[in-house]
Amino acid sequence: MKRKVKSLIKRIIPEKYRFQLASINDNCRFFFLFLPYIGTEFECPLCGSSFRKFLPNGLDLPVLKEKDIVGAGYRLNTLCPRCHSSERERLIYLYLRDNTNLFHENLKLLHIAPEKSLSRVLTTYRNIDYLSADLNSPRAMIKMDITDIKHADNLFDVIICNHVLEHIPNDRKAMSELYRVLKPGGWAILQVPISLSLNKTYEDPAITSPEEREKMFGQSDHVRIYAKDYKDRLEKAGFSIKTYSFTKEFDDSTTQKYGLLKEEDLYICSKPAPEQKIKKEVVREALYNVA
Template identity: 35%
Template sequence: MEYQAKQEKAGALRRLRRFVNGLGRARQCCVCGRSFFRFSKFRGGWNSFSPYLNNVKWTGSDFDNFWCPFCRSHDRERHLMLYFDRLGIWEKLAGAAILHLAPEKHLAGRIEACRPARYVKGDLFPSREGVERVDVTQIPYAAASFDWVICNHVLEHVPDDVQALRELWRVLRPGGHAILQTPFASGLEKSLEDPEIADDEKRIEFYGQEDHVRLYGRDLFDRIRGAGFQLTLMKHAECLPAMDARRYGVNPDEPLFLCCRDGVS
């Protein structure tokens, strides 16, 4: 009974905070359309980041503006949606064959609404209905099966990322496109992959999360190109100049990793 009472009290406090937050207009979620005072932080926000990650100019999520307090969309899928809006990618997904790895709930819903000819949602540890088990280093589909591959913040979790990139290229059709977002440090020339960084505390300090297995440096771009992709980095300021990143809760330093196979765009 005591546990239930605590849970009910916590739920009431969350609802109250959400109500008060909803009275504001400074921030807006591009997924649910609601306006409010502020997005919710991921853990402790940027203040919880280690000095090392700040020094090497880590770029990825916006941890101060992470969750929408209403629909629970996170900044990574919101940013992709804004990029897709601006570049007309939604229209290109209609009738296409799509592989979506670690599929985000809201992004998946938008893709399904585009009525693709084939939409495969895959995850190494699927937890939702309609998501297949897919190991990105051994993708169980034939070569040249997909027009689009979406792999949003996945590679930093994969021990053999070079093999994963080869597999992503293999299943993509010539002329097909891949979205390969991943956090990286613009202040690092070479990626940090140290077997001594093995426990949760060290991984959070040097990699940003306990389930990350490396911190990419600028050589990330060469890794992607080395797998056969043509890579175009589309910067927020150039692609979305009218979008106030703070208002929409996205990281303006995170570019869109737009890749294509065989140099055909």
């Protein structure tokens, strides 16, 4: 039937008009696809679009519920229907926009495993010297193994690296490499999925098959579940950490409108500038002398 309609169209519509008809068809398809989402209840700050709802996302696995992992498990109203931004992308963008100098000063930014929508926005700012990197993703500008970064020390003002460390067996090496290439006085956002019910990070190098990893860690390519001690691991790499409940600064209706997760804290990791380091040393020495 479809073939007959196509052949009829070919016979009765001249070739020069067929392209225009196909474009109308595409627009109709786009319209009907988006029809259920037309509304203003939700708003994506990254693409500026409003919707009646966001798309659902996430895996429905028992371990994700048991361990109460923030930003994991099946969730309604998660992805923007237009740009596919996730809750954490929108949260980070709002934080960068409202709380940092990233969009105003000339800064060198390293974006690891670049999220599509966030990356698109960041590259539109001419003041940002932007470099994206990934081990495999074709979306990234360069290939990079973050346990062995081929860049000089103290190079980047800002690093964004979200939901990457839980994939890396030697995450301590990755943390120390990120610290090494960050400029003194620079800062990084290093988000990972965090269990709210565990005090200690759960990992077991003996668990290697995708099936077992999915069962135990909640995703077939994850090698651990981070817990409240994630901060300690970052501090051991040298970072100064500020955990920031940025979402809690919004009222409930704004949190819902942007599709954010109330429990998601930001891990703002900074590399102390030399003078801050000296001050710390002086305080430590003074305390030692008093003792």
